[in-house]
Amino acid sequence: MCYDVLEYLFRFPPRRMSAITNEEEFEKVKESLAKKSGGAAFRSERFDELSKFVSDALDHQDSDRALTVITRGALSFGCSDVHYDLAESDTVVRFRIDGSLVPVLRLSRQQYKLMLERLKYKSELKLNITNVPQDGKYRIEEEGQKIDVRISTLPVKWGENVVCRVLDSTSSVPKIADLGFMWTSKRQIDKSLSKTNGMILVTGPTGSGKTTTLYSMLRELNTQSRKIITLEDPIEYELPGVVQSEVNEKNGYTYHNGLKALLRQDPDIIMIGEIRDLETANIAAQSALTGHLVFSTLHTKSAAETLERLMNMGVPSYILASSIDIIIAQRLVRKLCPHCIESYEADAAQSDTIRWMMRDIGIGAVEKARKDGFKLHRSKGCEHCGFTGFRGRLWIYEVLHFSEGVRDLVRKGESPSKILEEGRKNDLILMREDGVLKAMRGKTTLEEIFAAIG
Ligand SMILES: [Zn+2]
Known part of the structure; x- marks a missing residue:
């Protein structure tokens, strides 16, 4: 089963009713907001x-x-x-x-x-x-x-x-601290990285920067005392000290048989470019259960969809429950140009949308904004950003940490909504929430968030 973004957005029942009360109204607001973003002509x-x-x-x-x-x-x-x-x-x-x-x-x-x-x-x-x-x-x-x-x-x-x-290949890999994770998520990622076994999955569509996130994590672990081997298609960054191998499907060097060969090289840490089929998924999970830290990516929209995809491939839920340690789902959005940025009060429709999107979290900044009104940001465009208003990109995330409670529900084959609810106990923040918080902090716009998670 593959649910679309609306189901994703509306998975949790609202605790607080705002002016938007149904999906149809929300869809209208979303559409009108998306139109405003337009596409500024880039002349230089x-x-x-x-x-x-x-x-x-x-x-x-x-x-x-x-x-x-x-x-x-x-x-x-x-x-x-x-x-x-x-x-x-x-x-x-x-x-x-x-x-x-x-x-x-x-x-x-x-x-x-x-x-x-x-x-x-x-x-x-x-x-x-x-x-x-x-x-x-x-x-x-x-x-x-x-x-x-x-x-x-x-x-x-x-x-x-x-x-x-x-x-x-010579561009430098960013540090995890520079990737823009919420501190609660960063703490959970650090915990996963300190382990000697388990699976760390990064998910998102093509072009969501999954490889960069993986490499940032490998960079932290890259020391003389560990053997890190990667299997990639293609090798996107060169990391000195890491053994990097490139699959070549044409010559029969696939993820599947490459992974078997790689395991004979006595690695501590394995990075597999992408899990596409059951065989690769099984070997990856087994390796994670037998003393390896395994990193990989999946082409899925969210943490919950990742679990569904792996189960649909045929990986038994008890294997997923014990092998996965953390799932990071992510998207890239455009970053507002810092040279021509200005803040403004969100209008009624935008405020309703924000309230709707943030209905499940009660953190201080949002609570305060609920009373005082929401501040959003826009950029007029200047020579620094080629008159587009945007310069560079940033990530929005959701990080599902596999606590004992989450493992238990995954083992029982519970629904994604139950699993996410359990994740909330460990400060799970959904991508839409991370996005809105970043928009409120002047990093990006609501329109960018919609375009990314839509
Ligand atoms: Zn600018």
């Missing part, structure tokens, strides 16, 4: 510069230089993916920055032909094959910086579309 002189460099290079038939400029440019803008989208007359190059696509430059048919050849050549794709999808990777090394790029092609009406995932 730096894009024009980049465009000029690329055009110049291509006019001189130097596609290698053009590719380096685009790749380095992507990295300097904090772009995670470069999209080459082909149309009849030209190709639009867009960067995904802080989760949104931004048009950066246009290439003529002739210019794109050169770029495509270079991209395929550098990634060792077959140049003469244009009618089936291909994937590969290339690396750019300059001034001590290594940029790994995963490329995939797709045959489309006008030729081949290309999307490149940019990975900066």
